[in-house]
Amino acid sequence: xxxxxxxxxxxxxxxxxxxxxxxxxxxxxxxxxxxxxxxxxxxxxxxxxxxxxxxxxxxxxxxxxxxxxxxxxxxxxxxxxxxxxxxxxxxxxxxxxxxxxxxxxxxxxxxxxxxxxxxxxxxxxxxxxxxxxxxxxxxxxxxxxxxxxxxxxxxxxxxxxxxxxxxxxxxxxxxxxxxxxxxxxxxxxxxxxxxxxxxxxxxxxxxxxxxxxxxxxxxxxxxxxxxxxxxxxxxxxxxxxxxxxxxxxxxxxxxxxxxxxxxxxxxxxxxxxxxxxxxxxxxxxxxxxxxxxxxxxxxxxxxxxxxxxxxxxxxxxxxxxxxxxxxxxxxxxxxxxxxxxxxxxxxxxxxxxxxxxxxxxxxxxxxxxxxxxxxxxxxxxxxxxxxxxxxxxxxxxxxxxxxxxxxx
Amino acid sequence: xxxxxxxxxxxxxxxxxxxxxxxxxxxxxxxxxxxxxxxxxxxxxxxxxxxxxxxxxxxxxxxxxxxxxxxxxxxxxxxxxxxxxxxxxxxxxxxxxxxxxxxxxxxxxxxxxxxxxxxxxxxxxxxxxxxxxxxxxxxxxxxxxxxxxxxxxxxxxxxxxxxxxxxxxxxxxxxxxxxxxxxxxxxxxxxxxxxxxxxxxxxxxxxxxxxxxxxxxxxxxxxxxxxxxxxxxxxxxxxxxxxxxxxxxxxxxxxxxxxxxxxxxxxxxxxxxxxxxxxxxxxxxxxxxxxxxxxxxxxxxxxxxxxxxxxxxxxxxxxxxxxxxxxxxxxxxxxxxxxxxxxxxxxxxxxxxxxxxxxxxxxxxxxxxxxxxxxxxxxxxxxxxxxxxxxxxxxxxxxxxxxxxxxx
Numbered sequence: 001x002x003x004x005x006x007x008x009x010x011x012x013x014x015x016x017x018x019x020x021x022x023x024x025x026x027x028x029x030x031x032x033x034x035x036x037x038x039x040x041x042x043x044x045x046x047x048x049x050x051x052x053x054x055x056x057x058x059x060x061x062x063x064x065x066x067x068x069x070x071x072x073x074x075x076x077x078x079x080x081x082x083x084x085x086x087x088x089x090x091x092x093x094x095x096x097x098x099x100x101x102x103x104x105x106x107x108x109x110x111x112x113x114x115x116x117x118x119x120x121x122x123x124x125x126x127x128x129x130x131x132x133x134x135x136x137x138x139x140x141x142x143x144x145x146x147x148x149x150x151x152x153x154x155x156x157x158x159x160x161x162x163x164x165x166x167x168x169x170x171x172x173x174x175x176x177x178x179x180x181x182x183x184x185x186x187x188x189x190x191x192x193x194x195x196x197x198x199x200x201x202x203x204x205x206x207x208x209x210x211x212x213x214x215x216x217x218x219x220x221x222x223x224x225x226x227x228x229x230x231x232x233x234x235x236x237x238x239x240x241x242x243x244x245x246x247x248x249x250x251x252x253x254x255x256x257x258x259x260x261x262x263x264x265x266x267x268x269x270x271x272x273x274x275x276x277x278x279x280x281x282x283x284x285x286x287x288x289x290x291x292x293x294x295x296x297x298x299x300x301x302x303x304x305x306x307x308x309x310x311x312x313x314x315x316x317x318x319x320x321x322x323x324x325x326x327x328x329x330x331x332x333x334x335x336x337x338x339x340x341x342x343x344x345x346x347x348x349x350x351x352x353x354x355x356x357x358x359x360x361x362x363x364x365x366x367x368x369x370x371x372x373x374x375x376x377x378x379x380x381x382x383x384x385x386x387x388x389x390x391x392x393x394x395x396x397x398x399x400x401x402x403x404x405x406x407x408x
Numbered sequence: 409x410x411x412x413x414x415x416x417x418x419x420x421x422x423x424x425x426x427x428x429x430x431x432x433x434x435x436x437x438x439x440x441x442x443x444x445x446x447x448x449x450x451x452x453x454x455x456x457x458x459x460x461x462x463x464x465x466x467x468x469x470x471x472x473x474x475x476x477x478x479x480x481x482x483x484x485x486x487x488x489x490x491x492x493x494x495x496x497x498x499x500x501x502x503x504x505x506x507x508x509x510x511x512x513x514x515x516x517x518x519x520x521x522x523x524x525x526x527x528x529x530x531x532x533x534x535x536x537x538x539x540x541x542x543x544x545x546x547x548x549x550x551x552x553x554x555x556x557x558x559x560x561x562x563x564x565x566x567x568x569x570x571x572x573x574x575x576x577x578x579x580x581x582x583x584x585x586x587x588x589x590x591x592x593x594x595x596x597x598x599x600x601x602x603x604x605x606x607x608x609x610x611x612x613x614x615x616x617x618x619x620x621x622x623x624x625x626x627x628x629x630x631x632x633x634x635x636x637x638x639x640x641x642x643x644x645x646x647x648x649x650x651x652x653x654x655x656x657x658x659x660x661x662x663x664x665x666x667x668x669x670x671x672x673x674x675x676x677x678x679x680x681x682x683x684x685x686x687x688x689x690x691x692x693x694x695x696x697x698x699x700x701x702x703x704x705x706x707x708x709x710x711x712x713x714x715x716x717x718x719x720x721x722x723x724x725x726x727x728x729x730x731x732x733x734x735x736x737x738x739x740x741x742x743x744x745x746x747x748x749x750x751x752x753x754x755x756x757x758x759x760x761x762x763x764x765x766x767x768x769x770x771x772x773x774x775x776x777x778x779x780x781x782x783x784x785x786x787x788x789x790x791x792x793x794x795x796x797x798x799x800x801x802x803x804x805x806x807x808x809x810x811x812x813x814x815x816x
Contacts, residue, residue, distance in 0.1 A: 040640070042701065042702070048640070048697075048699075048701040048702070049639045049640045049701075050639070051639055051640075101570065104575060104576065108572075108575045109572045109575060110571065110572055110575055110576055111570050111571060111572065112569075112570050112571075112572060114570045159567050159568075160567075160568055160570060161520075162509065162519050162520050162522045162568060163518065163519060163520075164516075164517045164518055164519065164520060167512060167516045167517060167518055168512065168518055231457045231458070231459055232448070232456070232457045232459075232776070289456075291456075293450065293456040293457075293772075294450070294456070294770040294771055294772040294775065295770075296775075296776060298706075298707040298710060298761060298769070298770070299706040299707050300769075300770075301769060302706060353706060355763065355764065356763065356769075361706070361708075361709060361764075362702040362703075362706070362708075363702055364701075364702040367702065367704075368640070368704060
């Protein structure tokens with residue numbers, strides 16, 4: 001990528017973030033009457049459900065706070081972040097300090113605290129919010145929640161656990177994956193060697209258990225010894241999830257200037273995308289079966305926004321750190337698919353759910369699972385990285401190796 | 409429909425049942441080594457998962473037993489029914505007598521008894537199995553399970569309940585719906601006025617709470633007073649589910665020769681299919697939102713075999729009892745869609761999961777949720793009804809009203 005192209009892309013990413021995505025959520029999402037956010041938003045911003053899903057509430061607090069960290073604390077962003085943070089503080093937890101899955105508009109619990117990821121996103125939200133506002137209650141609650149998660153993690157669903165674990169002791173990638181992201185966010189403001197240790201163990205678990213170099217496969221669920229149960233749940237792949245965790249790890253590798261790990265991640269990304277890309281209709285499959293059998297999930301062949309934006313950023317970051325042309329090509333290919341299919345120039349923001357052929361299947365901009373998170377995060381991080389390429393060129397970051405020169 | 413057409417359709421339905429669907433499951437599904445059934449079957453019968461999902465196990469016991477009741481007790485069908493019934497007896501229940509959701513191939517529990525429908529299908533299975541074999545243990549266990557369900561039904565998920573019911577006291581249609589079918593099956597062999605009462609109450613609940621005549625809508629979930637929470641879960645519609653429960657009720661209405669109820673069900677079926685039919689690509693949507701907002705389910709626009717075969721039989725039955733031409737037209741329209749899209753002439757049986765456009769999305773013939781149940785049941789019941797029309801004509805059943813003459 002030359003500097004001019006990087007500059008153009010940077011402009012496009014930044015304007016999409018600040019002129020399309022952020023204004024959409026600023027305008028339609030804050031629930032100024034009852035606190036928190038309305039996240040079920042039709043294509044044009046109309047609210048179609050007022051339930052408050054804690055993943056979405058917490059992620060939106062994180063993102064508005066992060067915008068303040070990145071671009072300066074604009075009054076409006078701070079107000080919106082506070083609206084969500086105060087709602088979390090007031091209504092978010094049950095008597096045991098676990099975070100509910102969903103509340104009604106007024107903050108009454110609707111779905112109990114069966115889902116530990118609500119807690120994880122609360123840590124992200126409160127930690128970032130504390131860092132931009134200096135509110136110590138938020139940092140205290142983030143830290144308390146972090147340790148509560150560590151205490152619960154061996155049995156994260158508690159009494160809601162349906163799996164008879166002793167008969168099929170499989171572990172899912174999602175928990176070590178979020179330990180990396182959550183741990184890094186928290187340790188950035190609240191250093192603690194035990195957090196670093198957990199990050200380290202999580203990276204190790206993913207690279208040794210979930211990533212199978214021989215089969216060139218990133219498995220969502222594995223046995224504790226890295227073995228694979230030969231059943232639907234054991235063969236499940238999610239290429240977008242794999243790309244997301246790979247860029248979490250790549251960030252750590254880059255900070256440590258661990259070139260071997262950087263190159264390894266780049267290789268894994270490449271075989272992940274080669275398998276996950278839909279050669280017939282373009283885009284990345286949501287789920288696949290490692291052996292090509294029918295996946296368990298009916299929606300397996302749909303094209304989801306988060307799968308694409310996480311992969312987009314993963315390939316840009318890997319290209320940035322290696323300069324390998326193949327990574328750039330994939331980044332540009334995913335970029336083209338995204339802007340051709342997800343972007344909604346009419347009402348702003350992006351569609352979230354396309355059919356395999358790329359048709360819009362659900363017209364919503366926000367819902368139970370789509371909020372103000374993956375897209376703005378990828379656009380913000382992506383624009384900044386593109387800005388560095390535009391400013392400094394690629395060779396400084398990638399170490400000026402030969403391939404980088406070819407790519408550049 | 410004239411008698412000749414009915415005869416032709418009868419032949420097609422019966423030959424699909426006995427020459428395509430039944431042989432497929434006879435051949436690939438019995439697990440002669442470990443007991444029970446293998447239900448995760450690829451297009452050509454290859455097994456892709458050996459887990460034993462109790463819905464599928466129980467339904468297959470029911471269906472093979474029912475084939476014996478209908479066509480005479482063939483040795484092979486009895487052997488297969490016994491293989492499943494003994495597996496259910498030996499491994500199916502936990503210490504409290506609740507039925508597991510899934511087991512591994514050897515019968516070890518994998519997913520706990522969180523799902524009361526496992527129990528309901530066990531009642532169907534054991535009752536029908538007992539009736540063809542005279543095995544009293546099976547009838548005893550069916551009756552015991554039936555009463556256990558009645559004891560659990562107010563809190564059917566027990567400790568696994570995530571919903572905070574007091575804050576949104578909604579009731580789902582699925583439980584009263586299966587009470588009708590299960591109650592009728594059991595009461596047929598084990599008469600009990602309390603079972604009849606439960607059937608009656610369930611029909612009443614569905615017709616007064618879930619069916620909304622004013623809005624011409626069958627709601628999946630409603631408040632106990634019939635009100636509708638204005639949120640995704642409150643607005644969810646499932647046209648195939650509605651058609652299935654409507655034919656359960658229609659059977660009762662026909663037995664009672666309740667012409668008013670028969671006509672009312674026919675009307676409800678018509679407005680259900682008019683809304684549920686995909687005018688653009690044909691077929692019936694899986695899920696919809698009552699107000700046209702994006703449904704909660706990503707797979708909402710897929711075309712599922714069970715949705716279509718349940719609707720197919722519902723319209724045939726309603727036509728049989730009323731002679732209304734509009735019902736016949738819909739029956740023929742659904743029939744054409746089914747044979748054009750679901751039938752697999754190459755390997756037998758039907759595909760289960762199509763895209764909105766009718767393309768095969770999952771090539772499986774059986775899986776975690778598709779087994780030996782909806783399709784053979786609809787073919788068997790449909791062929792018998794078509795046989796009656798071919799033999800006696802329509803007017804005798806429909807009471808010879810004017811519309812019937814037009815339809816006939």
